[in-house]
Amino acid sequence: MKPLSTRIQNIKPSGIRKYFDVKRDDLISLGVGTIDFDPFPAVQDAAIQAIEENFTGYTTNSGILPLREAIIGKLAKENSLSYSVEDILVTCGSSEAIAAVTQVVLDPGDEAIMFGPAYSAFGPLVELCNATPIEIPTRGEDNWNPDVSAVEAAITPRTKLLFMNSPGNPTGAALSREVTEALSELAIKYDLWVVSDELYERIMFDGKQIISPASLPGMHERTFTVNGFSKGFGMTGWRVGYVASPKGLTSALVKAQQFSSICAPAISQRAALAALTSSSEHFKAMLDELTHRRQFIVNQINQMPYVHCQPQDGTFYTFVDAREFLREKGEAMRSYLRQHTDGPLSDSEVEQLTDFVLIRGNVALTAGSAFGPCGEGWFRVSGASNMNVLQKGLTRVREALEAL
Numbered sequence: 001m002k003p004l005s006t007r008i009q010n011i012k013p014s015g016i017r018k019y020f021d022v023k024r025d026d027l028i029s030l031g032v033g034t035i036d037f038d039p040f041p042a043v044q045d046a047a048i049q050a051i052e053e054n055f056t057g058y059t060t061n062s063g064i065l066p067l068r069e070a071i072i073g074k075l076a077k078e079n080s081l082s083y084s085v086e087d088i089l090v091t092c093g094s095s096e097a098i099a100a101v102t103q104v105v106l107d108p109g110d111e112a113i114m115f116g117p118a119y120s121a122f123g124p125l126v127e128l129c130n131a132t133p134i135e136i137p138t139r140g141e142d143n144w145n146p147d148v149s150a151v152e153a154a155i156t157p158r159t160k161l162l163f164m165n166s167p168g169n170p171t172g173a174a175l176s177r178e179v180t181e182a183l184s185e186l187a188i189k190y191d192l193w194v195v196s197d198e199l200y201e202r203i204m205f206d207g208k209q210i211i212s213p214a215s216l217p218g219m220h221e222r223t224f225t226v227n228g229f230s231k232g233f234g235m236t237g238w239r240v241g242y243v244a245s246p247k248g249l250t251s252a253l254v255k256a257q258q259f260s261s262i263c264a265p266a267i268s269q270r271a272a273l274a275a276l277t278s279s280s281e282h283f284k285a286m287l288d289e290l291t292h293r294r295q296f297i298v299n300q301i302n303q304m305p306y307v308h309c310q311p312q313d314g315t316f317y318t319f320v321d322a323r324e325f326l327r328e329k330g331e332a333m334r335s336y337l338r339q340h341t342d343g344p345l346s347d348s349e350v351e352q353l354t355d356f357v358l359i360r361g362n363v364a365l366t367a368g369s370a371f372g373p374c375g376e377g378w379f380r381v382s383g384a385s386n387m388n389v390l391q392k393g394l395t396r397v398r399e400a401l402e403a404l
């Protein structure tokens with residue numbers, strides 16, 4: 001057989017999904033990215049009605065008009081962004097939107113800047129364009145906001161795209177207004193395109209809000225604002241997202257989308273429309289519950305030996321600093337792994353830790369190294385599951401860590 005493309009061979013599988021398909025009796029996953037709230041009743045009703053009406057064929061590439069109109073209304077009301085329907089492309093999840101933007105913007109050899117630890121798809125999507133991801137490290141001490149002078153120093157004549165993701169996966173940190181403005185000034189100064197991934201925007205705590213970079217002066221014409229229904233509406237499997245583009249660029253994105261997915265699922269588009277127009281009561285209840293879970297996770301983790309975390313600005317992820325644990329208990333942990341596993345140990349120390357917690361505690365966590373080298377030493381706990389699961393899972397994690 002002839003070999004597969006070098007491009008695909010060079011892509012590493014997603015670290016987030018490492019334990020996704022692991023089958024172990026009584027395994028508790030604290031790695032999940034789907035919140036456990038049922039879709040709002042209006043969403044389910046809209047999907048059922050779509051089926052009953054046989055609204056099940058292809059739609060226009062860019063998505064049904066009422067949904068695009070509702071998206072425009074949402075962006076105007078919540079993000080101070082002004083678009084017309086031609087600027088909106090509905091996609092199969094925000095994943096397809098980000099993939100389409102990278103394909104439209106990047107040529108082989110171009111560079112795209114992102115802040116590490118970064119959502120695990122950004123780098124590979126850039127690499128699939130034969131372009132180069134450039135990761136600027138950020139630090140927990142700075143609430144994972146980048147040092148803007150380091151970003152400027154990394155810009156070269158090949159830099160074409162800048163990723164912003166606020167609040168971000170995996171850290172849950174939001175970019176401050178000051179940093180968002182400074183990054184926007186850089187984008188303008190060096191004529192960069194920007195992807196603003198705002199997928200978790202509705203899950204912000206303590207009354208905080210994110211700033212959409214496209215709302216800042218000079219940014220509308222260079223920013224692709226990406227959002228979707230997976231996280232804020234708990235609709236991961238429905239596969240609906242969207243991208244709002246600078247004037248005249250949607251047709252280029254459609255070229256990337258129409259030869260792969262053709263359109264987002266018709267039934268899900270109707271459901272997404274219902275989600276956007278549903279009552280704010282549902283969101284309030286969801287956010288109250290996620291706030292409660294966030295506090296619970298932080299309290300529990302900070303009682304465990306040598307691991308530390310802070311309440312995050314948004315998302316349902318808590319990012320945990322395990323560096324002290326690895327210093328204090330790393331050898332004991334590796335010795336346990338050598339006794340209880342056959343294969344070689346992972347090169348990443350924090351992945352050794354998540355392997356250890358899986359084997360000793362039967363709990364799946366996500367290693368920070370799945371989000372690039374800057375995530376080494378940290379792990380991610382997802383608060384997407386209900387309190388019973390969290391309670392049981394975190395008790396097991398504590399018992400596992402205390403056992404060394």
Ligand SMILES: Cc1ncc(COP(=O)(O)O)c(C=O)c1O
Pocket residue numbers: 033092093094095096119165168169197199227228229230236240241
């Ligand atoms: C930051 C971020 N962007 C995009 C995605 C992709 O989500 P979807 O394609 O379901 O909209 C995810 C999924 O976890 C994410 O965390």
